[in-house]
Amino acid sequence: MRQGPAAQAVTATGVLAAPPGRDVKLGPLVPGRLARLQVSEGDVVRAGQVLGEVETGPVSDEYLQAEATAQEARAATQAAESKRARSEVLLEHGVAAREEVEQARAAEVAARAAEQRARAALDLARRKVGYSEFKAPFAGVVTAVFIRQGEVVDGTSQPVVQVAEIDPLELRAFVTPAQAARIRSGMRATLSVEGLPDAVSHEATGEVLRVSPSINAQNGNVLVRCRFPNPSAELRIGSLGRARIITGEESGAVTVPSTALLPLEDGGLGVAEIEAGKVHLLPVTVLSEEEGQAVVTGPLKGGESVIVEGGYSLPEGTEVEVVR
Known part of the structure; x- marks a missing residue:
């Protein structure tokens, strides 16, 4: 002690x-065959690094089709603009009827709406091309690979790799x-x-x-x-x-072996001190306990003799003999 x-x-x-937030599962957001996987378990990755991608054939075809549709819609809008402008000029010269001008204006509005829809479809197709690859959101280590190159992913909740900081x-x-x-x-x-x-x-x-x-x-x-x-x-x-x-x-704590701690009748803990050849139970407060040693406070001053093992079987006042 x-x-x-x-x-x-x-x-x-x-x-x-x-x-929190630095351990994520990643995968492409479009379905397809995993055409390229550039990492494996234990690889160190940097933020923004491309980890893999699915085959881009289907999404690339969709993008090209959307691009062509957008070009057609733009051409239709330009044609509708020109027709409306001609109709208004003819109306001013009394050649065209007002009904024809109104029809030309309505056709222009419809053409512009179709162009907006085509542009939205083109933007979506462009994003899908980007979704075919997945990147590391931060620097870290690949802790797991769930799908191997050549296998098919569904593009929804199916992760391919896990990256953690x-x-x-x-x-x-x-x-x-x-x-x-x-x-x-x-x-x-x-x-x-x-x-x-x-x-x-x-x-x-x-x-x-x-x-x-x-x-x-x-x-x-x-x-x-x-x-x-x-x-x-x-x-x-x-x-x-x-x-x-x-x-x-x-500052005034005493360290005793954990085995010296004894349960007392009031539910607390104490130690069995030997004084003048007799056992005296002293209550203590345990501040911490680890590696077989307990830090306690109480009436102990340090240097006293306490029973390290078996003290629970000795009642108050029991006469004992200390053998050194």
Whole structure:
């Protein structure tokens, strides 16, 4: 048992994920055969990079047809304009009837409307040609490929690849409401992740990004989001991680082995101190507990002898002999 300044911390275990909105599934917006796929799992991509495209034959034909229809509509509009202008001149010279002029004006209006419809169809066909390819919306890494080159896509909700940003990453973890009350945005946090190839665990330093204002209805806990830089891409999306969030420092705290903590009759915790050869139960408040050590406050001053194991079976006042 030792006394001295000790960090108050909350340990939260969760899963590493890309920041919200930075993990997306992509695919073409038109159906067809996937004619070109330029990436695979693990590839690094830049923002705006073309990742693949479906065959453009059908949409290209549709675009050419729409372009021809738009040209015809424009020519019809010009012809209607000329006819209306001639009819008005003839009307002024008393050669043409007013009814003919009104018919020419109506024909011009109809021709302009047809031209507008043709232009809208041309714009749609032009967009479809652009929809045949799909691009990375931001810089990141390809985390999954769902459809291979040569296969057919439906052009609706069927994704081809998944792209995620990996620097930084977030740890999404749940803590109890009591622990959440001690956590604030901006608090320092260290991350431990097991299973990396060059070390048993990797430790990164980040901070608390957000603490949810609501309690999860399914588990009764509070979501905490911690963000950690990942410039070397050592941290992987989906990895299980443990964040140690530093919530404060207690100058007069005492550190004891976790096995020394005993349940008391009032529902709290205590330790069994040995004084003058007898057991005395002392209530303590646990500030934090990790790696087999508990940081507590209470009547302990540091340096006392406490029972580390088996103290729960010794009632108050039991005589014991300390063997050194």
